[in-house]
Amino acid sequence: MRQAFDFLGRMLVPPYRIFRSLAAKAVGAERAELVTRFLIFVTGGGLGWLLNIAVTVLLSRFFGVWQMLAYAVGLVFNIAFNFSFHKYITFGVKTKLHRSVIFVIITLVIVAANWLLVYLFTEVLYQDLPTFVFAAVSFVVTLFLSIINFAANKLFVFRHSHDGKSL
DSSP, X not given: OHHHHHHHHHHTHHHHHHHHHHHXXXXXXXXXXXXXXXXXXXXXXXXXXXXXXXXXXXXXXISOOOHHHHHHHHHHHHHHHHHHHIIIIIXXXXXXXXXXXXXXXXXXXXHHHHHHHHHIIIIISSOSOOHHHHHHHHHHHHHHHHHHHHHHHXXXXXXXXXXXXXX
């Protein structure tokens, strides 16, 4: 698994350099690292979201599983992917057991909020939405919650960057 994330990390080096260069111009060199880490965090979250939607569609459309249950299963896959992505690529730190537990707690809160908001918009307020609308609602909710998720993970779980300096 580590090799797969090493490969993915090498693929992200050119975009990382572009992100960092643009961020340095936009917000200055001091804040460029934080902005770059956030953009990489969102990239990893986006990949995890795609995995989530793929699992949701597979289970709900091909196996007849209730869409919100399928979405919950997709969120589990998303959590596993995101932890590895952020551990190896976004923040590049070794996590200790207590930090892993904090990650799980933060993630469960974010996932619960995500599931409840998607449920509210797709099952309570609107019903029988096409798959692309369900995916769009999920995307917007996930993007909104990613800001809170990034801040919490930066503060409590992944406290150091790739070079060992505080973010």
